[in-house]
Amino acid sequence: MEGTREGERRDERFPRRYRLGSNRNYRYVYRKGKSHPSRNLVLIYLKGRELKIGFSVSGKVGNAVTRNRVRRWLREDVRRLRTQLKRGKYVLIGRQGIADVSHPALTKELQKLLTRANVLKEDA
RNA sequence: UGAGGACGCCAGACGAUCGCAGGCGGCAACGCCUGAGGAAAGUCCGAGCACCACAGGGCAGGGUGCCGGUUAACUGCCGGUGGAGGCGACUUUAAGGAAAGUGCAACAGAGAUAUACCGCGGCUCUCUCUGAGAGGCGUAAGGGUGGAAAGGCGAGGUAAGAGCUCACCCGCGGCCUGGCGACUGGCCCGCGCUGUAAACCCCACCUGGUGCAAGAUUGAUAGGGAGGCAAGGGCGAAGCCCCUCGGGGCUCUGUCCGGCGGCGGCCCGUCGCGCCUCCGGGUAAUCGCUUGAGCCUGCUGGCAACUGCAGGCCCAGACAGAUGAUCGUCCAAUACAGAACUCGGCUUACAGACGCCACUCACAAU
RNA sequence: GCCUCCAUGGUCAAGCGGUUAAGACGUCGCCCUCUCACGGCGAAAACUGGGGUUCGAGUCCCCAUGGAGGUG
Numbered sequence: 001m002e003g004t005r006e007g008e009r010r011d012e013r014f015p016r017r018y019r020l021g022s023n024r025n026y027r028y029v030y031r032k033g034k035s036h037p038s039r040n041l042v043l044i045y046l047k048g049r050e051l052k053i054g055f056s057v058s059g060k061v062g063n064a065v066t067r068n069r070v071r072r073w074l075r076e077d078v079r080r081l082r083t084q085l086k087r088g089k090y091v092l093i094g095r096q097g098i099a100d101v102s103h104p105a106l107t108k109e110l111q112k113l114l115t116r117a118n119v120l121k122e123d124a
Numbered sequence: 125u126g127a128g129g130a131c132g133c134c135a136g137a138c139g140a141u142c143g144c145a146g147g148c149g150g151c152a153a154c155g156c157c158u159g160a161g162g163a164a165a166g167u168c169c170g171a172g173c174a175c176c177a178c179a180g181g182g183c184a185g186g187g188u189g190c191c192g193g194u195u196a197a198c199u200g201c202c203g204g205u206g207g208a209g210g211c212g213a214c215u216u217u218a219a220g221g222a223a224a225g226u227g228c229a230a231c232a233g234a235g236a237u238a239u240a241c242c243g244c245g246g247c248u249c250u251c252u253c254u255g256a257g258a259g260g261c262g263u264a265a266g267g268g269u270g271g272a273a274a275g276g277c278g279a280g281g282u283a284a285g286a287g288c289u290c291a292c293c294c295g296c297g298g299c300c301u302g303g304c305g306a307c308u309g310g311c312c313c314g315c316g317c318u319g320u321a322a323a324c325c326c327c328a329c330c331u332g333g334u335g336c337a338a339g340a341u342u343g344a345u346a347g348g349g350a351g352g353c354a355a356g357g358g359c360g361a362a363g364c365c366c367c368u369c370g371g372g373g374c375u376c377u378g379u380c381c382g383g384c385g386g387c388g389g390c391c392c393g394u395c396g397c398g399c400c401u402c403c404g405g406g407u408a409a410u411c412g413c414u415u416g417a418g419c420c421u422g423c424u425g426g427c428a429a430c431u432g433c434a435g436g437c438c439c440a441g442a443c444a445g446a447u448g449a450u451c452g453u454c455c456a457a458u459a460c461a462g463a464a465c466u467c468g469g470c471u472u473a474c475a476g477a478c479g480c481c482a483c484u485c486a487c488a489a490u
Numbered sequence: 491g492c493c494u495c496c497a498u499g500g501u502c503a504a505g506c507g508g509u510u511a512a513g514a515c516g517u518c519g520c521c522c523u524c525u526c527a528c529g530g531c532g533a534a535a536a537c538u539g540g541g542g543u544u545c546g547a548g549u550c551c552c553c554a555u556g557g558a559g560g561u562g
Contacts, residue, residue: 012142064462072448
């Protein structure tokens with residue numbers, strides 16, 4: 001991957017202003033957004049003016065370390081894809097079996113899910 | 125060599141690239157520094173801190189419970205005493221009081237806090253008379269039941285027996301000795317008491333409640349709406365009226381009782397006063413928020429827990445919540461696991477790799 | 491994060507420290523019926539785990555595990 005695009009640096013940063021805010025926003029997206037499930041993930045998408053992404057992994061998945069690991073993987077994958085995403089509010093939910101999945105498998109699943117939900121920009 | 129026993133430590137490392145959070149610098153681009161644990165966990169104790177309550181006293185409730193020390197404090201820790209376990213090194217122990225009182229002790233057993241089923245013994249009577257049966261008496265050694273049967277064991281003693289007597293032992297009590305003390309050792313014309321207090325309880329000591337979603341500041345918003353009830357009694361003062369001159373009635377006011385509410389278990393007590401029901405409203409930012417009973421090193425005192433002194437250090441502070449991804453090298457290989465106000469403990473989970481000991485036992489060799 | 495509560499057959503549940511741990515629904519077997527249902531008889535099936543106190547713990551104490559609720 002390195003060296004293929006020497007001239008332009010890809011913007012792969014993902015600071016906190018792209019994160020979905022408080023609990024109220026989550027509830028709003030749950031109510032109004034459209035849900036796209038897959039085996040270990042659920043994506044809820046709602047059109048909006050700016051890009052906001054939230055991650056949610058419930059206590060049923062595992063202990064704090066497991067949940068943190070899953071959330072970090074998701075955030076890492078989303079970080080790399082950030083510029084390709086359409087604007088709007090996203091919530092990514094980890095489902096119960098997600099603790100047993102490896103990181104590469106999870107990356108694939110996420111990409112498939114995003115394609116199927118049709119939230120990637122056409123020119124990407 | 126094997127089997128153990130104490131004590132302690134680590135919790136993958138390094139490099140490259142892309143990222144995240146906080147701080148500092150900079151107009152900015154960006155740069156530099158820092159960035160989870162030994163248990164961060166469970167929330168089982170103890171504190172700090174904050175608010176609420178609080179004149180004081182009593183009761184209730186809760187906690188602790190061998191002794192001494194340590195600490196800010198503790199149900200922690202250290203050292204000891206007694207008990208239990210182990211051949212031993214050593215481990216472990218909620219370990220005050222049952223002689224203040226109450227309760228409970230199923231089943232079994234004759235009897236469970238005082239009893240006599242079998243038995244043993246002699247006495248009287250009867251018979252088919254070396255024996256058997258009946259009656260009443262003595263007895264608690266033996267049998268049997270039980271977790272426990274009123275000390276144990278031996279000798280004397282006796283009709284048979286019994287702390288009935290004696291020696292030794294056990295326990296209790298008293299005295300003396302050593303120890304700060306728990307307790308140890310010794311002595312006695314003393315006594316012989318079931319167990320249970322993690323049953324009620326007694327004794328000694330401690331103990332307000334709620335918890336950072338505590339709370340503070342600033343700004344915005346609000347400063348509410350609807351309905352019902354506001355009763356009763358005693359005493360005193362004043363005014364008016366009636367009057368058989370004893371007094372009675374009405375009005376107003378003060379006070380007390382009563383009522384309601386607060387003091388977040390209750391009472392005395394104390395404070396406040398119109399009361400009750402339903403509906404509505406309670407948001408955001410900043411602070412609290414990390415320098416602290418702090419960590420490291422050395423020395424001092426102490427068996428130790430710990431303490432004192434000197435020097436050095438700053439070591440996460442988020443607010444949907446920061447440590448990740450990819451690659452490479454080393455490696456036998458990464459378990460349990462993620463800060464949320466902060467400390468001191470306890471408990472629980474944990475792959476693997478180590479260190480150390482004038483430690484113990486067994487076998488062998490010398 | 492903080493606070494509180496609970497745990498007994500597959501489910502709902504009662505249970506003074508003392509025989510073999512009630513009861514209901516469900517399951518299984520037999521009977522009844524032409525068959526099913528109803529009904530009758532019977533059976534299997536449990537104290538979350540580990541320590542401790544006690545002669546004896548489902549019950550009392552401690553620790554853990556799992557679950558539920560409250561709190562902006």
